[in-house]
Amino acid sequence: MLAMKRVVGLPAVTARAYRKIDASRYDVVIANGEFSWGIDHPKTICLFHGSYRGFRDYLKPHLSLRQYFSLSWHAQIQRLAARGKCVVAVSDFVAQILEGQGIRVTSVIENSIDTNHFRPEPCTKNGRYLFVGSHHHYGKGFDVLEQLARRGIAIDCVTNERPGKGLGFINVMNRSAMPDLYRRYRMLVFPSRFEAAGLAPLEAMSCGLPVVMTNVGVGADLAKSIPDFVVDVAAVNLPALFAARIERIEADYENYAQAARDYVVRRYSYRRFSDEWRDFVREQAAC
Numbered sequence: 001m002l003a004m005k006r007v008v009g010l011p012a013v014t015a016r017a018y019r020k021i022d023a024s025r026y027d028v029v030i031a032n033g034e035f036s037w038g039i040d041h042p043k044t045i046c047l048f049h050g051s052y053r054g055f056r057d058y059l060k061p062h063l064s065l066r067q068y069f070s071l072s073w074h075a076q077i078q079r080l081a082a083r084g085k086c087v088v089a090v091s092d093f094v095a096q097i098l099e100g101q102g103i104r105v106t107s108v109i110e111n112s113i114d115t116n117h118f119r120p121e122p123c124t125k126n127g128r129y130l131f132v133g134s135h136h137h138y139g140k141g142f143d144v145l146e147q148l149a150r151r152g153i154a155i156d157c158v159t160n161e162r163p164g165k166g167l168g169f170i171n172v173m174n175r176s177a178m179p180d181l182y183r184r185y186r187m188l189v190f191p192s193r194f195e196a197a198g199l200a201p202l203e204a205m206s207c208g209l210p211v212v213m214t215n216v217g218v219g220a221d222l223a224k225s226i227p228d229f230v231v232d233v234a235a236v237n238l239p240a241l242f243a244a245r246i247e248r249i250e251a252d253y254e255n256y257a258q259a260a261r262d263y264v265v266r267r268y269s270y271r272r273f274s275d276e277w278r279d280f281v282r283e284q285a286a287c
Contacts, residue, residue: 109273
């Protein structure tokens with residue numbers, strides 16, 4: 001078991017505990033990505049919130065050789081985990097990446113936002129900008145945030161590790177407190193180089209904040225509706241592009257803020273999400 005864990009990782013632990021699931025007791029099993037590896041149930045839904053191959057390819061210039069091969073191996077584990085199973089992806093963006101690595105995607109069910117909890121309310125803005133996400137220097141674009149800070153753009157970061165010089169630090173907060181935090185800021189700045197979806201931009205927009213983000217995850221589709229919110233992750237000078245977009249949005253702030261809220265309410269409602277998942281699970285159970 002120890003050797004298998006070293007080779008496969010935590011999915012080997014899950015497989016040992018749940019390899020044989022009684023089909024007479026459970027009509028459907030839903031497993032998260034590679035954690036469906038080794039699970040033996042005739043109706044297993046493999047839900048992908050991410051892709052190691054996508055992360056590898058989008059971060060390739062910033063990876064060591066060891067990191068590159070580690071991500072490649074984990075991508076192979078994901079492919080093996082999905083074999084023979086029903087696969088759901090959380091965005092069209094990640095679905096295309098999964099298909100490219102030989103994983104057949106059955107359906108795309110996008111994440112949802114509780115728009116009643118994450119909603120605009122009258123609030124005094126502090127004049128600063130916000131980033132929300134885990135700390136990965138290049139993966140989450142902290143190098144871009146640092147360069148924006150050197151340009152005089154005041155950015156606070158809600159993250160799990162103190163960021164670089166010039167950036168404010170807010171330790172990871174309880175989710176229930178996040179709407180009040182979002183509302184105090186002018187805009188979400190999100191220069192991530194890879195996301196399968198990206199909840200923080202959707203939460204911020206649901207609270208009436210404009211965003212500036214890259215065209216990964218939800219950004220790929222957001223660019224079709226509100227192009228000024230999105231910049232090309234492959235662009236040569238990301239900090240300059242982000243700074244220009246921030247300035248453009250500030251010049252027509254109220255209209256962009258309303259457009260942000262409207263976009264999330266229209267596309268990412270919990271009702272849509274729950275209806276799609278209910279119908280999909282029923283369909284799989286009936287097959």
